[in-house]
Amino acid sequence: MATTKRFDVKDLALAAEGIRRISWADRQMPVLAAIRERFENEQPLNGYRISACLHVTTETANLMRTLKAGGADVVLCASNPLSTQDDVAAALVEEYDVSVFAIKGEDNDTYYSHIEAAVDHKPHLTMDDGADVIGVLHSHRREQLGDIIAGTEETTTGVIRLKALEGDGALGFPIIAVNEAKTKHLFDNRYGTGQSTIDGIIRATNVLLAGKRFVVAGYGWVGRGVASRARGMGSHVIVAEVDPMRALEAVMDGFEVLPMAKAAEIGDIFCTATGDKHVITGEHMAKMKDGAILANTGHFNVEIDIPALKSLAVESRAAREFVEEFTLEDGRRLYLVADGRLVNLAAAEGHPALVMDMSFANQALAAEYAVQNAGKLEKKVYVVPDEIDREIARLKLATMDIDIDVLTEEQAKYLASWDEGT
Numbered sequence: 001m002a003t004t005k006r007f008d009v010k011d012l013a014l015a016a017e018g019i020r021r022i023s024w025a026d027r028q029m030p031v032l033a034a035i036r037e038r039f040e041n042e043q044p045l046n047g048y049r050i051s052a053c054l055h056v057t058t059e060t061a062n063l064m065r066t067l068k069a070g071g072a073d074v075v076l077c078a079s080n081p082l083s084t085q086d087d088v089a090a091a092l093v094e095e096y097d098v099s100v101f102a103i104k105g106e107d108n109d110t111y112y113s114h115i116e117a118a119v120d121h122k123p124h125l126t127m128d129d130g131a132d133v134i135g136v137l138h139s140h141r142r143e144q145l146g147d148i149i150a151g152t153e154e155t156t157t158g159v160i161r162l163k164a165l166e167g168d169g170a171l172g173f174p175i176i177a178v179n180e181a182k183t184k185h186l187f188d189n190r191y192g193t194g195q196s197t198i199d200g201i202i203r204a205t206n207v208l209l210a211g212k213r214f215v216v217a218g219y220g221w222v223g224r225g226v227a228s229r230a231r232g233m234g235s236h237v238i239v240a241e242v243d244p245m246r247a248l249e250a251v252m253d254g255f256e257v258l259p260m261a262k263a264a265e266i267g268d269i270f271c272t273a274t275g276d277k278h279v280i281t282g283e284h285m286a287k288m289k290d291g292a293i294l295a296n297t298g299h300f301n302v303e304i305d306i307p308a309l310k311s312l313a314v315e316s317r318a319a320r321e322f323v324e325e326f327t328l329e330d331g332r333r334l335y336l337v338a339d340g341r342l343v344n345l346a347a348a349e350g351h352p353a354l355v356m357d358m359s360f361a362n363q364a365l366a367a368e369y370a371v372q373n374a375g376k377l378e379k380k381v382y383v384v385p386d387e388i389d390r391e392i393a394r395l396k397l398a399t400m401d402i403d404i405d406v407l408t409e410e411q412a413k414y415l416a417s418w419d420e421g422t
């Protein structure tokens with residue numbers, strides 16, 4: 001299909017490969033496909049403009065197709081300069097008539113000019129992964145705030161930023177926190193990020209994980225997934241945490257728990273998953289072993305103090321694609337993967353489609369819910385309604401051909417009563 005849309009992608013000639021890969025992902029996304037079919041019939045988003053700022057992957061392409069099927073006019077930009085799959089961007093423009101502004105490896109200026117281009121679309125709905133579109137709208141595009149019905153937010157870090165905005169009384173429109181849906185973070189953050197982070201580290205470095213000391217910083221949803229997958233590959237996993245409850249959980253799950261200052265001395269591979277800043281500092285790096293590998297899978301590339309690493313180094317060079325070698329004064333070499341950006345998206349392909357099926361079913365249904373409740377929601381951060389969350393779980397089980405038991409009337413009555421204790 002020849003496009004009439006505005007766009008900025010690497011090369012439209014990559015579209016055929018993108019189409020093939022989008023359809024491969026689609027096979028693993030039956031819940032989203034069912035929603036797409038219903039949207040096609042019911043057109044719940046007809047006439048609404050959506051500006052989406054998400055990782056431009058095959059799974060996101062299937063979400064864009066679903067929103068379009070529902071009648072929306074969609075513009076997509078990247079939520080990270082390194083996570084764009086250029087063939088997918090090309091396919092969205094060429095085959096699916098979606099305006100895309102995203103090029104893998106774009107510099108910071110281009111990255112932000114692409115976000116501005118998405119905001120130029122004058123959205124009724126925003127869809128963020130890290131709150132970048134909302135950030136722009138709340139800083140120098142405030143005149144558009146009043147036109148926006150609601151926004152959705154995909155990730156933990158974005159939700160934290162938006163709750164801070166709400167806390168300051170400065171949130172300009174309602175937000176539905178897709179990350180807070182159980183069918184999102186229990187599966188996407190844990191199993192999706194867990195597997196794809198290990199995949200990213202392996203693709204970038206080709207190191208054997210068996211027998212290595214693998215340090216995971218943060219034992220939240222993402223950290224738990226990374227830790228369990230690294231253990232599954234034979235690593236001795238060490239967890240660094242700041243929250244006593246999470247640290248205790250890591251201990252009971254059988255992991256060694258150490259402060260980062262101690263873990264730094266013995267770790268072979270480090271992976272941050274906290275959403276926090278400077279979790280690995282120059283002081284930690286100064287203690288690391290020759291050959292230590294540093295990666296991050298948290299949202300922003302601030303978890304590893306990269307300026308500190310650069311100032312400690314006397315020399316640096318590209319060791320492999322996505323791996324930079326930093327030589328310290330005493331000759332030790334440290335290896336930074338993917339510039340400290342989300343390693344699963346920068347060096348691999350992001351989450352497997354099967355989990356993104358649920359995350360993006362939440363996105364599509366949250367958009368529909370926002371339109372149905374236009375004008376009724378307050379300028380607050382909402383969780384995805386429980387009915388939507390449970391319906392996605394039910395649909396997912398059905399597509400996996402898994403039946404579950406149903407409460408009998410007697411059991412339902414028993415569980416709802418306080419006086420039937422015997």
Ligand SMILES: NC(=O)c1ccc[n+]([C@@H]2O[C@H](COP(=O)([O-])OP(=O)(O)OC[C@H]3O[C@@H](n4cnc5c(N)ncnc54)[C@H](O)[C@@H]3O)[C@@H](O)[C@H]2O)c1
Nearest residue numbers: 155156157218220221222241242243274275276297298299
């Ligand atoms: N790579 C991906 O594809 C992907 C997917 C989902 C989420 N994320 C991002 O991963 C990050 C973590 O998400 P989550 O859902 O696990 O969050 P979470 O809030 O469940 O867990 C974060 C954990 O990090 C701990 N922590 C904070 N500061 C720390 C420090 N200085 N040292 C050690 N531990 C520290 C917290 O106590 C918490 O237990 C966020 O930035 C989120 O946006 C990335």
